[in-house]
Amino acid sequence: MNSVIFLGTPQFGATVLEGLIEAGYDVKAVVTQPDKKVGRKQKIVFSPVKDVALEHGLPLYQPVRLSRSAELADLMALEADFIITAAFGQFLPTKFLKTAKIAAVNVHGSLLPKYRGGAPIQYAVRNGDAQTGVTIMEMVKEMDAGDMYAQAALPIRDDETSGEVFSELAPLGRDLLLQTLPKIARGEIVKKPQDPSQVVFSPTISKAEERISLKMTATEAKNLIRALNPDPGAYLMIKGQRLKVWKAEVAPDNSSLPAGHLLTNQGRFAISFADNTVLNLLNVQPTGKKAMPIKDFLNGQGKKFAAGEKIVDED
Known part of the structure; x- marks a missing residue:
């Protein structure tokens, strides 16, 4: 089975990582955001992706910023078949992406090119969209701008919260990724470029x-x-x-x-x-x-x- 370096942080990413493990992929490393202190007592909380990595005894990295970290050289040296991200929350250096022997792939929570950026699900719900979805795409230097391998749509009910949509999108993204990776490895997928005229951005929601x-x-x-x-x-x-x-x-x-x-x-x-x-x-x-x-x-x-x-x- 192909080797993987996986990068993700919230439950969306944890669901995808669990799918890769259960499918038998050789997960050589897991990268997630540093632990957070939460609440008045400043309790240290692990990310859901870290919990999965620890449960399965996988090599774990938590750099504050991957591009300037000592860990980057170790990860590049692994030369995994796939580099896979799912809601990681950091830009990845181009030189790292190029170390993937087959492809560097992102599981993105929208129907690209609509809602590039860090809050695609929140924007879809806030704007009252009737549907959202997931896109399996090639990672490039520009944010969420890579060619697309596959997409799957999901309807949004008019009373659903972002949290509920996240929960439904996670298994959809996991399953679509697992269907798509073997086809990428065999060279059976023709990537589809995004239409620049249809791009919509979804930057992180501000305090205001x-x-x-x-x-x-x-x-x-x-x-x-x-x-x-x-x-x-x-x-x-x-x-x-x-x-x-x-x-x-x-x-x-x-x-x-x-x-x-x-x-x-x-x-x-x-x-x-x-x-x-x-x-x-x-x-x-x-x-x-x-x-x-x-x-x-x-x-x-x-x-x-x-x-x-x-x-x-x-x-």
Whole structure:
């Protein structure tokens, strides 16, 4: 079986790595991002890819930046048949990519050339796309610009979060990769170049983009909430306090009130948005507290708000 150097970090990558191991590929090395400190206690957390590597006793590398690391020479010396990435999170040096005897391949979470970059799934959900997918592509110096070997599409339900789409895309990407690698090795695939006129970029979501804007319609706000669930979460500024919103729905009714006003806090927490649309908040998280159903939030804080009052701060 062909040899592989695998690079990845989140669960998406871990699923792909597990597939390669189970299929019998000779994984000569695994590269993942350095461990992170999480929470108030700064607990050290391993990446899902690291967990898989440790479980199978695979050689593991965690450089802060691969291109300037001492580990790069060791990896280049392996001269694996394939270099495979799946949500790794770093650019790879061209000289490293050229050491692959057969091909350097990326499992990308979009239907390229749409959504090149680090947040393709979040962009697809935020933009309300009806589908996304995975692309098996050749890695080149330019970000996600290589020729394509194969693609598979996945529908997106209108209530799905990015986390749920990630979970569905991971096995799709794994299976498509395992179907494609033998064909690449045998020279049976004709690579397809990307159409430059159709390129759309999906850079990492900024801190400013996490805030739900009053310029949004209820549908746009709902889609942002879905896109940033489970991480980092979208939020509203309610009377000077940050309120994360983990789930919401577009209400069937309209409102004549300007955006940011409360329609009712009786049985639901309904807020007006652009174009007379209304958003019902369903699951929220006040600062310093755990996420909770809107019923629990209203039982504790509902009396602070009055129907017809403007409660959302301008952005």
